[in-house]
Amino acid sequence: MGITYPQMKALNAVARRRNITHAAQDLGISQPAVTAQIRKLENDYNKQVIERGPNGVQLTPFGLQLYRVTQELDDMEAAANALLENTPGLGQVPLKLATSSSQVFMPVIAAFTKKFPEVRLEIEHADTDIVFKSLLEQRADIGLMPERPEDNRLEVMRFCQNPLAAVLSKAHPLATFDRISIQDLRNETFISGEPNSVTQVMTEKLLKQAKLKKKTSLLLYSREAIHEAVANNIGITISFQRDVPPDPRFRVLPISDITVDVWECLIWRKQRSDIPVIQEFIKIADSFRYRQNAE
Known part of the structure; x- marks a missing residue:
């Protein structure tokens, strides 16, 4: 007996969305199907991984520990799909940003939207701790924020x-x-x-x-x-x-x-470094960084 691929996908989606219905929509399956996968995972190992709280569904301490392992699956899947599809342009893909420094990074965001108008940007503005948590829990592709302590799961580019x-x-x-x-x-x-x-x-x-x-x-x-x-x-x-x-x-x-x-920084997960939309945003930010340093 071992954890299955559908169980990991269900756990990851619930962890990101904190809502069974939204998790089901992301996975393209029904809400009962997500609930069934989570329930089977809990029954198979006699461990509770989610619980309902005042702000929706949240992970238990054990569920969070498990998610820190299973979330790598989504990173690898996204990177593999990007390489396999290998389509010109970036296509109709969303890029999720989380920032506590909108004033600093808005010129980069503006340049990106001008170059890639087909990409839908989803931007969360919050304090630094929430931005960092969104990045670790994969609710954001890139965090734009003050520098954080070193974390071997993350890549960091100092911006200014x-x-x-x-x-x-x-x-x-x-x-x-x-x-x-x-x-x-x-x-x-x-x-x-x-x-x-x-x-x-x-x-x-x-x-x-x-x-x-x-x-x-x-x-x-x-x-x-x-x-x-x-x-x-x-x-x-x-x-x-x-x-x-x-x-x-x-x-x-x-x-x-x-x-x-x-230092204001761009921070993203190492496992997602090969995703084209993330690469293109980082390239544009790097060009702004180069001009600032030259000045």
Whole structure:
């Protein structure tokens, strides 16, 4: 007795979609057929692999452990199909992107859609942890995000550095400066974002190193809301410079005495490196990276 191909496909689809109906649609089979495959897998080995939660179907700890093995099947199948079909152009294939850095990567996305208008792009915008999870669980083909700790399942291409900067209203007294020091912010009121985001974690680290006590006036959970609060001079914020959209109402000032920045990266699974649509997106991103480095 061993796990069967249909059982692995059913498990992978449910893990990705977290919904039996959507998993069945992806596989082109009925919902009862998916349920039957999962149930037989659980009965054969007397182990529960899925459970129903408030946000839909989710994997049990054992199910997640098993999925980390079986998900390689989908990677290999997609790469094999791409080589076997070997059709000119990319065809009507979707490319799923997940990004926490839309502002940084939008020029690459625009260039790709112009070159390959037949490809349907599906883009998930979320915080870095969710983007990384989407990539590992194969809900995304490519993650566009700050660099993560090394993982031997993944390929990483560094795209650009993204330094921290102070963002403040044009009406703020410091707005007349071209750059500031971290100590210039010692009496400022801060507008903060999601506490566990990369930006906020690095901001807290920066202020702690400078021995500055942070006074927070607002806690907001979207970049758009933070930028609106800054524009209305409610307080200032620290953000990665390339994440701030152009806006005549505020200024983005480099902080001269810090060197805290991150690499924005393209990250994809090694097993999917031979898929043409992924290769083409990476080539376009690489051409942008080359021009940025030349500048």
